[in-house]
Every structure is written in structure tokens, then in C-alpha cells.
Amino acid sequence: MTTVTADPAPAPAPAGRRPKQPSRLRRSWDKHWYAWAMVIPVVVVLAVLIFYPLVRGIYLSFTNLTEANQAAEICTRSITGSEVCKPNPNRWEFVGLDNYVRVLSGEVGEFWQWTAVTLIWTVACVVFHYGLGLGLAxxxxxxxxxxxxxxxxxxxxxxxxxxxSAFAWKFIFNERFGLANSLLTAVGIDPVDWFGDWRTSLLTAIVTNIWLGVPFMMVALLGGMQTIPAELYEAAEIDGATPWQRFKNITLPGLRPVSMTVILLGTIWTFNMFPIIFLVTEGQPAGESEILVTGAYRAAFEGIRNYSLSSTYGVLILSILLVFSVFYRRMLRKQGEVW
Amino acid sequence: MTQIAGTGTLPAAAVPRGARHSRPRDSRSSRSPAKSILLHGTLIVASLIAIGPIVWVLLSSLKPGYAIQSSDLTLVKDPTLANYRYVLGETSFLRWFGNSVVVAAFTMAVGIFFSATTGYALSRFNFPGRRPLMMVFLVTQMFPVAILIVPIYTIMANLGLINTLPSLIIANLTIAVPFCAWMLKGYFDSIPTSLDEAASIDGCGPFATFWRVVLPLARPAIAVTAFYSFLTAWGEVAYASAFIQEDRKFTLAYGLQQFVPQFNPQWEYLTAAAVLVTVPAGIVFFFAQRHLVSGLTAGGTKG
Structure with a gap:
């Protein structure tokens, strides 16, 4: 092994042991090279596969690139068999904010309606995930x-x-032979055409996602509860606190760090949850139950693939989430939580 | 939800009696029968809801096609394995299954390795770039696939990886590693640094300390990482549908869509296939489930 001292805690460097001080960069390298060695593969992969695509995506959102106009040259095969290539006259170009104007004005897709559905979807799912997860935990x-x-x-x-899960629940909510309607019929209620109305359609997706997401919350919160010292409960019991008081004044505050993290992650994941809406409601009826990610996917990828449009939606979605997390952190900090 | 199906009905009875358990509320004796019934009743209902859909699909997969498409509520009707025979014998199911296993296994192995080293570095070393990296991991969770998929496709095409399984493994890693590294960092934080110091006094370098001392102690968190990265790879659809062009290289998640044509879904085969797909995930879950709670704990508490 090298002469590098292991530096498990961020302790001050043993100053004065070295006879002469090398340059700052050199010292930094000596001290941290193994930490960097450990993270470098991940950093490289993320840079290549997340950050380059992100930058490129932001750039594309200001162009009109589609599947149809991506070629720089149009090549035609002449009778003799040789290829003749001409520059593509309709080649994609920089169009400024056109895509954003078209999306936000509702010219393509239903941005505002999808946003509303996304908000209902995210709030409903996260509230139930957290509430049920907490109760079960x-x-x-x-x-x-x-x-x-x-x-x-x-x-x-x-x-x-x-x-x-998406298939299973779509099967259960099938209008003709699904379990849900069979059960309704069995107790004397008329079967429901689940995917005929955007509210029931969205409901099926929310039910599916709640079923899918509660376990994660439950496990995370259960873990969090087990870190709360038992003495707190004992002391409270001696003081005669009721179970509700113990829950409110010990369990909930004790769970705060876990809750903050899982609610933030849960919100982000639910907001971007693609497969459930895509496979369960398929946007029925008539695209009214789409959320932003699925709506964007269909608007951009059905028919001629519109790369610039998909990037525009992607940038908008990312912006919404970034704004949300900034406000979320600020709110937490105001309450004295340094996270 | 009855979150507080009471524990200490009689505060007087809750006075510590000798050695206390470490459990917060050891109140087995003080829970009244009514509350016991309420507690178990709620949990039984919740468990039934949790496993209901799985059981229903399992039962349906044993029915012949005409029985699935009937609206009568029957649990078992003319049980048969014909659906399974069809799926296993007449489709490329086994080939797709193999592809999925390769992708998921590599995602899992490579994912554990990278998440563990990264998580360890984030937990133990206060190197320049540490905090930004933590933030980056959170922000990557916000990127919708829609924005990434086209540029990633271009990169994969340039690397000559389109239509190969490695392209899926790499793409899956970008989803799984940030969260797993974050979670593992939290778990490593809970392992006392005095162990590292002792190891370094004994002559272990930082890498040896990591391999021989810290990693073995982090087994629960490693189990959760394995579970999470396996599931991510096993169920991934978007990249699989974009990168893979040949029928024989499909993964299960994508191949299965062939059973669901828009107008005439073949539900009987779909249910059988769904059961077969869930089995491997269930096996991984079985090995990981013991560790889920403790493994995820620390990762959640330390943001």
C-alpha cells in the first residue's frame, strides 16, 4: 500500500509532518486520490449517460429535430446504381422558443390538462403511500x-x-370479466366502465400505484421507527402519555428525517412514474387520463418521432421537479431542518 | 387506519418490570382482546389486499381461455397447465427469460460494486466534490426517460452497442446506482469509523479496509442494493424497447408486450407469463426480505 494515511473522519491533516509543503493540488491529490478512484467510474458513467444527454436534450428543445428531418443529406440512388447526395433542404434547425410556445399554448398536446392530472396523481399517490405506509409500519x-x-x-x-402489476390490475379492472366488476356485481352494484371516464380511469391507475408503492414506504418508515430509542417511549409511559400523544410527540418527530427523504423521493418517482399510466389507463378515454410523462411520450413518439418535442417536455418536467425540490428544501430549512 | 390501536390501556401496568426489552412497547400483556382483534384484523385485510392481485393472476393463469373471459366469479375452473405449456413451448419466452437473467444479473453485480465503492467514498472521505455528487444523485432521479432516451440512443449507436444486452445493462445502471449509492452511504455512516481506524492501524489501506472490514458489515444494505438493482433491470421497459431490435434479444419485460395487442389481448397467456416473470423476482425477494428493514433504515435517515 502507499504511504497515504487513511483518513476515515474528516480530521485535520497531520500538519508539520512533511518537511516541505507541495502544491495545493498535489496535496489534495495525495489526500483524496483513493476517494476519487472509488467514485470515478460512477461519475464517468453518469457524465456520459446522464449529463451529456441532458445538455443535448436541452439544446434539442430549441430545435425542430424530428425523425423525418434529421439527415444532413438526402441520398438518392440513380439508375446506374451510384448514390447522389444533396444537402437536405428541410434539415432541422434552431427555432428558439417555438417548441415551448407550442407546448405551453396547447397547440400540441394538452400540457395544462396533463399537468393537472399529474398533480392529482402525484398528491393522491404520495398521500396514500405515506399514510398507509405509516399506519402499517x-x-x-x-x-x-x-x-x-x-x-x-x-x-x-x-x-x-x-x-x-400493471397487467395484473388492468386485468382486474377489465370492464367485461375483471375481478373488480365481478365483485361489484356480486354485491348488487352495476359494473363500472372503468376506462370510459377520466376520473375512474385515473382511479384505477392510482389504486395500482398505491398497491405498488406502499411497501417501500412501510419498510423505510419501519426502519426509521426502529432507530427511535426505546427509552423515550418508556419515559413517556411513566409520565402517563396516551398512545396518541406518544405517536404524535415521539414517533412522528423521530421519523422526521426518514419522512422528509422518502416523501421527496416518492414525489419525484411518482411524478415520473411511466409504466403504470402507460399500461393501465393507456390515457383512456381519449388521452384525458395522461400524466405529463406519458402524454409527452405519446405526443412525441407516436407517428413520426419528434425528438425536439420530447426534449421540450423533458425540460419542462425537470424544471417543475427542480422548483419543487428547491421549495421543499427551503420549507424544511425554515422549520430548522438542515438537510 | 387505526394507527394507534392502543398499547398501554392501563398506564399503571406499564411500569418497567425488571429487565425491559429493547422493543419500544412490550405490551403483549396489556393489549385487550378487542384491540388484538382490531390489530390483527387490519393486518389480515391489508395482507389480503397485498397478495390478492398476485393470487388472482395465479389462479387465472390456471384457467383455460374461455373461463378467463367469463364474468362469473370463480376461483378455480377446469384447472389446466395449458397456458404455461404454450408460453414455455410455443413462444420465445425461455430465450427472453435468459436475456433478462443476463441483464439483471450483470446489473446487480456491477451495480453492487459501483454503489458500494461510491457509497463508501461518500461516507468516509471528505473529498472535494463530495457534496455536489450527493446532489447530483438526487437530481438524476428527476430526469424523465423521455428526455434522456434519444441522446442515450445516439451514444449507444456511436459505441456500437445498439441491439446488444450490454447497452441495457449500462442504461439500467444509470437508474439503479445513484439511489443505491445514496442508500449505502447512509448505511456506511452507521458503521463506526473506529473500525476503519483500527484496520488502518493494523496496516490495511483504504481499499483493504473497505473490502475486509466495512463491506462484510454492510450485508443488509448490500442485500437491499441487490434487490433494488435486480428489480430495476428485471422490469425495465423503456430502454429495452428503444435499444433492442431483434426478437431473439428482447428481454421479458418487452417481449411480454407481444401478448397484449391493442384489440385482442391474450389474457390467458399473459397471466401465465406474468406468473413466470414474477417467480425469479420473488426468489431474489425471498433472500433479501430479511434485510430490507435494517438495510434501508440508515439510508433513509441520513439524507
Missing amino acids: VMLNRPMWGRTLYRILLVLPWAVPAFV
């Missing part, structure tokens, strides 16, 4: 018979790939 966090079995069963939906 509280119940599972107490000693009782069959706890492990309950935990395994309740986490099971997590192990089902999202596209399989």
Missing part, C-alpha cells in the same frame, strides 16, 4: 404473533415488477 412495529409473516406478505407487492 406502526402496527408492525409492535411485538405480536405472526409479525414476520405479515411483514413478508405486506412487502410482497414490491417484488412484483411494475409492468406485471
Whole structure:
């Protein structure tokens, strides 16, 4: 091994041990090279496959690139078999803010309606994920018979790939032979044409996603609960606190760090959750139940692939999420949480 | 939701009696029968909802096609394995299955390695660039696939990787690694640094400390990473549909869409295929589930 001192904690460097001070960069390299060595593969891959595409995507959103006009030259085969190439007169070009104007004015797609649906979808899913996850975690966090079995069963939906869950629930909500309508008929309610109205259509997707997402929240919160010191509960019990008071004044504050992280991640993931809407509602009826990501996908990729349009939507979606996380962090900081 | 199906009904009875358990509320004795029933009742209903759809698909997959398409509510009708026989024998299912296994296994192995090294560096070394990298990991979660897919396609084409499985492995890694590294960083934070110091006194360099001391202690978090990256790769559809052009190189997630044509979905084969797809994920889950709670804990608490 080298002479580098392991520096597990960010402790001050052992100054004065070296006879002469090398340059700052050199020292920084000596001190941190193994840390950089450990992260460099990930950084390179992310730079190539996330950041380059991001920059390129932002650039494309100011052009009119589509599948049809991407070629720099148009080549035609002449009778003799040789190829003649001419510059493409309709080649894609820089168009400034045109794409944004077209999207935001509703000329292509239904940006504002999709945004509204996305908000309903995200809020509903995250509220239920968190609420149900918290409720189940509280119940599972107490000693009782069959706890492990309950935990395994309740986490099971997590192990089902999202596209399989989507198929399963689409099957259950089938108008003609689905389980949901069979159950409704069995208790004497008329079967519902789930995908005939955007509200019920969205409801099916939300139910699917809640089913899919509760286990993650439950497990994360359960883990968080187990880090809360038991003495706090004992002290509260001695002081005569009611279960509700203990929950409100010990469990919830104790879970704050976990909650903040999982709510932020959950919001971002749900906002961008592609397969559920795409496969369960397929935007029925008539695209009214699309969220932004699926709507953008259909607007940009059905028919002639419109790369610039998809990039425009992507930039808009990313901007919404960035604004949200900035406000979210600011709100947390105002409440005294340094995150 | 009854979040507070009460524990200490009699505060007086909750006075510490000798050695206390580490569990916050050891109140088995003080829970009244009514509350027990409520607690177990709620959990049983929740468990039924959790496994209901899976069981329903499993039962349906054993029915012949005409029984699936009937609106009668029957659990079992003319059970048959014909659907499975068709899916396994008459389609490319096994080939796609193999492709998926290769993609998922490599994503998992490479993902664990990179997430672990990155997470360790983030946790232990205060190097320049550490905080920005943490932020970058969070921000990558916000990128919609729609914006990335075209430029990534171009890159893959330039690298000659289009229509190969490695392209999928690399794309899946970009999804899985940021979250896993973040989670592992949190777990490594919970392992005392005094262990590292002891190892370094014993002559271990930073890499040896990581391999021999810290990594073995982080087994729960590694299990969660394995589970998460496997599932990410196993269920990924968007990149698979964009990068793979040949039928024999499809992964399951994409190949399965062939059973769902717009107008005449073949539900009987779809249900059987869905069950077969879920089995490997279930096996990975079975090995990981013991560690899920403890593995995810620290990752969640340390943002």
C-alpha cells in the first residue's frame, strides 16, 4: 500500500509532518486520490449517460429535430446504381422558443390538462403511500404473533415488477370479466366502465400505484421507527402519555428525517412514474387520463418521432421537479431542518 | 387506519418490570382482546389486499381461455397447465427469460460494486466534490426517460452497442446506482469509523479496509442494493424497447408486450407469463426480505 494515511473522519491533516509543503493540488491529490478512484467510474458513467444527454436534450428543445428531418443529406440512388447526395433542404434547425410556445399554448398536446392530472396523481399517490405506509409500519412495529409473516406478505407487492402489476390490475379492472366488476356485481352494484371516464380511469391507475408503492414506504418508515430509542417511549409511559400523544410527540418527530427523504423521493418517482399510466389507463378515454410523462411520450413518439418535442417536455418536467425540490428544501430549512 | 390501536390501556401496568426489552412497547400483556382483534384484523385485510392481485393472476393463469373471459366469479375452473405449456413451448419466452437473467444479473453485480465503492467514498472521505455528487444523485432521479432516451440512443449507436444486452445493462445502471449509492452511504455512516481506524492501524489501506472490514458489515444494505438493482433491470421497459431490435434479444419485460395487442389481448397467456416473470423476482425477494428493514433504515435517515 502507499504511504497515504487513511483518513476515515474528516480530521485535520497531520500538519508539520512533511518537511516541505507541495502544491495545493498535489496535496489534495495525495489526500483524496483513493476517494476519487472509488467514485470515478460512477461519475464517468453518469457524465456520459446522464449529463451529456441532458445538455443535448436541452439544446434539442430549441430545435425542430424530428425523425423525418434529421439527415444532413438526402441520398438518392440513380439508375446506374451510384448514390447522389444533396444537402437536405428541410434539415432541422434552431427555432428558439417555438417548441415551448407550442407546448405551453396547447397547440400540441394538452400540457395544462396533463399537468393537472399529474398533480392529482402525484398528491393522491404520495398521500396514500405515506399514510398507509405509516399506519402499517406502526402496527408492525409492535411485538405480536405472526409479525414476520405479515411483514413478508405486506412487502410482497414490491417484488412484483411494475409492468406485471400493471397487467395484473388492468386485468382486474377489465370492464367485461375483471375481478373488480365481478365483485361489484356480486354485491348488487352495476359494473363500472372503468376506462370510459377520466376520473375512474385515473382511479384505477392510482389504486395500482398505491398497491405498488406502499411497501417501500412501510419498510423505510419501519426502519426509521426502529432507530427511535426505546427509552423515550418508556419515559413517556411513566409520565402517563396516551398512545396518541406518544405517536404524535415521539414517533412522528423521530421519523422526521426518514419522512422528509422518502416523501421527496416518492414525489419525484411518482411524478415520473411511466409504466403504470402507460399500461393501465393507456390515457383512456381519449388521452384525458395522461400524466405529463406519458402524454409527452405519446405526443412525441407516436407517428413520426419528434425528438425536439420530447426534449421540450423533458425540460419542462425537470424544471417543475427542480422548483419543487428547491421549495421543499427551503420549507424544511425554515422549520430548522438542515438537510 | 387505526394507527394507534392502543398499547398501554392501563398506564399503571406499564411500569418497567425488571429487565425491559429493547422493543419500544412490550405490551403483549396489556393489549385487550378487542384491540388484538382490531390489530390483527387490519393486518389480515391489508395482507389480503397485498397478495390478492398476485393470487388472482395465479389462479387465472390456471384457467383455460374461455373461463378467463367469463364474468362469473370463480376461483378455480377446469384447472389446466395449458397456458404455461404454450408460453414455455410455443413462444420465445425461455430465450427472453435468459436475456433478462443476463441483464439483471450483470446489473446487480456491477451495480453492487459501483454503489458500494461510491457509497463508501461518500461516507468516509471528505473529498472535494463530495457534496455536489450527493446532489447530483438526487437530481438524476428527476430526469424523465423521455428526455434522456434519444441522446442515450445516439451514444449507444456511436459505441456500437445498439441491439446488444450490454447497452441495457449500462442504461439500467444509470437508474439503479445513484439511489443505491445514496442508500449505502447512509448505511456506511452507521458503521463506526473506529473500525476503519483500527484496520488502518493494523496496516490495511483504504481499499483493504473497505473490502475486509466495512463491506462484510454492510450485508443488509448490500442485500437491499441487490434487490433494488435486480428489480430495476428485471422490469425495465423503456430502454429495452428503444435499444433492442431483434426478437431473439428482447428481454421479458418487452417481449411480454407481444401478448397484449391493442384489440385482442391474450389474457390467458399473459397471466401465465406474468406468473413466470414474477417467480425469479420473488426468489431474489425471498433472500433479501430479511434485510430490507435494517438495510434501508440508515439510508433513509441520513439524507
